[in-house]
Amino acid sequence: MEPVSTSGFAAFLKFYGAAVVITLAIALVATxxxxxxxxxxxQEWAVGLICTVISSLTGGAFIIVxxxxxxWVTDVWGMIALGGFFFVCGLPGWAIVRWTFNFINRQxxxxIIEVVKELKQTKDDLSN
Known part of the structure; x- marks a missing residue:
C-alpha cells in the first residue's frame, strides 16, 4: 500500500481549512x-439568517474571484483574510432585505402607478 502523499494531504488541509474559515466567518456574521x-x-429570524448566509457566500466569492x-489560500493567514471578506459581505445582506420588505409593506x-410615482419622487428628492 502506498503511503499518503504530502501534496494530497496538503490539498486536503487547504480545502477543509478554507471550509472551516468560511463557516466560522458566516456563523459570526449571522450572530x-x-x-x-x-x-x-x-419567520424574520429565518429570513435574516438565510439572507446573511447567502450575501456572505455570494459577496465573498465575488470579491475573491x-x-x-x-x-491567498496558501497559508492560514491568507484564509483568515478571505474569511474577513465573507464576514464583511454578509453584514449588509440582512439590512438590504429588511429595507426592501419594509418598503413593500408600506406599499x-x-x-403600481402610485408606487412608481413615489419612487420617482424619491429619486427626484435625492438628486436635488
Whole structure:
C-alpha cells in the first residue's frame, strides 16, 4: 500500500481549512447581524439568517474571484483574510432585505402607478 502523499494531504488541509474559515466567518456574521437587529418574529429570524448566509457566500466569492485572491489560500493567514471578506459581505445582506420588505409593506394597497410615482419622487428628492 502506498503511503499518503504530502501534496494530497496538503490539498486536503487547504480545502477543509478554507471550509472551516468560511463557516466560522458566516456563523459570526449571522450572530452579529441577528444580535444587533433583533428579529420581530421567528419567520424574520429565518429570513435574516438565510439572507446573511447567502450575501456572505455570494459577496465573498465575488470579491475573491473578481480580484483573483485565490492565491491567498496558501497559508492560514491568507484564509483568515478571505474569511474577513465573507464576514464583511454578509453584514449588509440582512439590512438590504429588511429595507426592501419594509418598503413593500408600506406599499400594500397602492396601485403600481402610485408606487412608481413615489419612487420617482424619491429619486427626484435625492438628486436635488
Amino acid at each position: 452579529v447581524v441577528i444580535m444587533m437587529r433583533l428579529p420581530r418574529s421567528p 473578481k480580484w483573483g485572491l485565490h492565491e 400594500e394597497g397602492k396601485t
